[in-house]
Amino acid sequence: MPNPQDRSPMISLRGITKSFPGVLANDHIDLDIFSSEIHALLGENGAGKSTLMKILFGFYRADAGEIRLSGKPISIRSPRDARSARIGMVFQDLNLIPAFTVAENIALFLPNLKVVLNPQEIDNRINEISKQYGLAVNPRALVSQLSIGEQQKVEILKLLLSDARLLILDEPTRVLAPHEVEALFGVLDNLRKDGYAIVLITHKMKEVLQCADRITVLRSGRVAGTLLRSEATEEKLVKLMFEKALSGLKITESKRDESSKPILELRGIETRAEGAGVTLKGIDLQVRSGEIVGVAGVSGNGQKELCDVVLGMTTCVRGEKYLFEQNLTNRSVGAMRRKGVGFIPENPLAMASIPFMTVLENMALPHTWRYARYGGFAIDWKSLKEDIQKTEKQLGFSVNFYAIAKSLSGGNLQRMVILREMTHDPHLIIASYLTRGLDMQSAIAARQALIQARERGAGILFISEDLEELFMLSDRLLVLYGGRFVGEFKPSETNIYEVGHLMTGSKVEHVG
Amino acid sequence: MNLLSILGVFSSAIFSGTSLLYTTLGEVIGERSGIVNLGLEGVLLVSASSGFAVTVITGNPYIGVLVAVIIGGLMNMILGYLIIHRKANQLASGLALMFFGFGLSALIGKSYVGAKINALPRIALPGLENLPKLYSSLLSFDILIYTAIPVAFLVWWLLFRTRWGLGLRAVGENADTAYASGRDPRLIRYQALFLNGLLAGLGAAHLSIAYTMTWTEYMTAGRGFIAVALVIFSRWHPLRAIVGALLFSGAVAFQLLLQSSGVQVSPFLLDTIPYVLTVLVLIAWGGNRRHSAPASLGRVYHGTE
Ligand SMILES: Nc1ncnc2c1ncn2[C@@H]1O[C@H](COP(=O)(O)OP(=O)(O)OP(=O)(O)O)[C@@H](O)[C@H]1O
Ligand SMILES: [Mg+2]
Numbered sequence: 001m002p003n004p005q006d007r008s009p010m011i012s013l014r015g016i017t018k019s020f021p022g023v024l025a026n027d028h029i030d031l032d033i034f035s036s037e038i039h040a041l042l043g044e045n046g047a048g049k050s051t052l053m054k055i056l057f058g059f060y061r062a063d064a065g066e067i068r069l070s071g072k073p074i075s076i077r078s079p080r081d082a083r084s085a086r087i088g089m090v091f092q093d094l095n096l097i098p099a100f101t102v103a104e105n106i107a108l109f110l111p112n113l114k115v116v117l118n119p120q121e122i123d124n125r126i127n128e129i130s131k132q133y134g135l136a137v138n139p140r141a142l143v144s145q146l147s148i149g150e151q152q153k154v155e156i157l158k159l160l161l162s163d164a165r166l167l168i169l170d171e172p173t174r175v176l177a178p179h180e181v182e183a184l185f186g187v188l189d190n191l192r193k194d195g196y197a198i199v200l201i202t203h204k205m206k207e208v209l210q211c212a213d214r215i216t217v218l219r220s221g222r223v224a225g226t227l228l229r230s231e232a233t234e235e236k237l238v239k240l241m242f243e244k245a246l247s248g249l250k251i252t253e254s255k256r257d258e259s260s261k262p263i264l265e266l267r268g269i270e271t272r273a274e275g276a277g278v279t280l281k282g283i284d285l286q287v288r289s290g291e292i293v294g295v296a297g298v299s300g301n302g303q304k305e306l307c308d309v310v311l312g313m314t315t316c317v318r319g320e321k322y323l324f325e326q327n328l329t330n331r332s333v334g335a336m337r338r339k340g341v342g343f344i345p346e347n348p349l350a351m352a353s354i355p356f357m358t359v360l361e362n363m364a365l366p367h368t369w370r371y372a373r374y375g376g377f378a379i380d381w382k383s384l385k386e387d388i389q390k391t392e393k394q395l396g397f398s399v400n401f402y403a404i405a406k407s408l409s410g411g412n413l414q415r416m417v418i419l420r421e422m423t424h425d426p427h428l429i430i431a432s433y434l435t436r437g438l439d440m441q442s443a444i445a446a447r448q449a450l451i452q453a454r455e456r457g458a459g460i461l462f463i464s465e466d467l468e469e470l471f472m473l474s475d476r477l478l479v480l481y482g483g484r485f486v487g488e489f490k491p492s493e494t495n496i497y498e499v500g501h502l503m504t505g506s507k508v509e510h511v512g
Numbered sequence: 513m514n515l516l517s518i519l520g521v522f523s524s525a526i527f528s529g530t531s532l533l534y535t536t537l538g539e540v541i542g543e544r545s546g547i548v549n550l551g552l553e554g555v556l557l558v559s560a561s562s563g564f565a566v567t568v569i570t571g572n573p574y575i576g577v578l579v580a581v582i583i584g585g586l587m588n589m590i591l592g593y594l595i596i597h598r599k600a601n602q603l604a605s606g607l608a609l610m611f612f613g614f615g616l617s618a619l620i621g622k623s624y625v626g627a628k629i630n631a632l633p634r635i636a637l638p639g640l641e642n643l644p645k646l647y648s649s650l651l652s653f654d655i656l657i658y659t660a661i662p663v664a665f666l667v668w669w670l671l672f673r674t675r676w677g678l679g680l681r682a683v684g685e686n687a688d689t690a691y692a693s694g695r696d697p698r699l700i701r702y703q704a705l706f707l708n709g710l711l712a713g714l715g716a717a718h719l720s721i722a723y724t725m726t727w728t729e730y731m732t733a734g735r736g737f738i739a740v741a742l743v744i745f746s747r748w749h750p751l752r753a754i755v756g757a758l759l760f761s762g763a764v765a766f767q768l769l770l771q772s773s774g775v776q777v778s779p780f781l782l783d784t785i786p787y788v789l790t791v792l793v794l795i796a797w798g799g800n801r802r803h804s805a806p807a808s809l810g811r812v813y814h815g816t817e
Binding site: 020054057059060061078079080083084089091095096097098099100104107108109113114115116117 | 673674675676678679681682685686688689690691692693694695696804806807816817
């Protein structure tokens, strides 16, 4: 591929500046994007990556700066302008409409949609592209019934069908399974060969070094540097992102005691699926004090249902659930919560926060009974703040208490949920995709928090798709496939391949 | 109860249900774009009074209908300015529009109370012209009645089978997504409100120019609010609105019949029949995700920074 520096850029950003109340999100950013390149955008949580791309897409308007398309200044005041300049974007907090079908969501973004809709024709177009790129979806399914990974695939299809030449993907791999990430990179590679320009935002170094042509790092709203892939190494990039090398994870020995009574026990749990959900069958599970039980699996195999059952959000039709040996089967979420259960769900924006409330109000929500004063007529904000600040010190990251939850960057929202759920030293922690959307530094901090919790004797149910992370942290590892546990291991007695095969349902007897 | 009284209930249900149906259809469009219009009562009154007045003046009911329709659309533009442009609270703005409508309609209609008009002509159901006069008069309907159900289908088609309808529903669900797709949520909400007003105007015209053929102050008697309730009843679907409007007006006609036939039950209790029935149907239908309210219903669209 020719050196991009020899060509003139497809899009240039010059001096883009954008401030929100109290934050300078972008500070005189210059960026060139060439055709036939994958340009990775890196930076810690809140660095301003999403804001910059939303400006390019016309969703936000810059306070100052200029955008040039093939050298000519253009004005992008709205997504409409961006779309006519053939720029398309997948947002980080997916923007699908849950009440619409997949086809309706995609049709909304089709460039040459006819005045009168022809559902059959739309379905055909979707099927054609989804076959071509290996992204299987059912056009007639309601989006509300899709897992977040499937929603991400719909978003990508939407973008591919939208006729854009510059594709902006804001953390698309965050919610995809490893094999889907591979498939996506295959797609992007083909698109690059066809002359598309692609901007890829991610926190995963490996992905960047695997597929990007050039890499730009943002730090507190400024460009910290742009590197060609050939010059880039993980250390260099980390240094640019955080201005320092990161300290690694300190893993302490687990203090689990086989003979102790389990904190959480599930016996023969069975659920009935709603819509396109997964049915759990014969789930037996024990989580003891001082252990991290990892649950590996491709998302959409019952993870969400498992969390919901443990927390009490769905009822089970068979089986029993015990917390501290007390039968709490089909009892309310409140009953579980009051016994000290922390929950970090897969989708923090939809499942763990009220978007239009402030961070502090969101922090108070699961604990209102703790902070209620005068019989509930007042809330003790001061002691809430003190408690959260204590956790912030422990974990080593913080969030702005007075920001509206919806305005937080994706990673900061996840930080908020983690801080909230770790406060008050829960006895049982259900962590679902804990590090999703976190930058490397915060991801290390969040994992460290789990290890700390284990050290003080909490039991942890740790659900993830990231095998590396699972092997690193788990004391025991369960594999969830199609709503059943299909394997249980000690991490030291198995390997990534064996688990990976079980996860995808292809059983193997022997792996090297 | 004889055949004649059953026919009577049927006929009066259709006559009083038509204005309800048009208004409900309008409100379905509005709410699908995310706007609750609590001002409908006022819109109906102003449309009904001005349509009636114009019919008296010109002697031509069709011009009256046209004026009522246009006035309905314009009344809603006031609401649009308040909640789309000024970002005012939808419910408060709607109530303000209603009270404005009360006053304005009384003013417009004042000199036409008791006036006689040349009403929309009634056409007997085809094939029934030879029935005895008593029967055929119960089965003759005006043009707005014949078009009501086709209009419901038209609204359904607009909402679910056109590009415009897709965008409109998207605005009602998530205006940011609609914006990201290159649409202008504000413009779409104005369009939805305008159509909402046109259809309410049509309903009002039917009420004063075709059905009752009079103007009296506050003649709508809560129809605007019932329409809002019927939208919920019909789960924001135009075709279910047909069922809702007919069921409701049928229940009203039925209880009137009961009252007039001297049943020994308090008339106040009988008055509640249509509402109790509505509640019962709502309970029986239950709720599910597929048919829930538009996600941003009632929410002000602030745009992006
Ligand atoms: N609509 C908004 N209103 C107020 N502040 C905002 C808004 N959008 C973003 N911000 C702020 O701007 C800063 C940059 O946010 P941005 O979303 O661009 O970060 P990011 O680099 O994408 O981070 P992440 O990796 O966590 O997604 C953050 O401090 C964020 O809180
Ligand atoms: Mg972001």
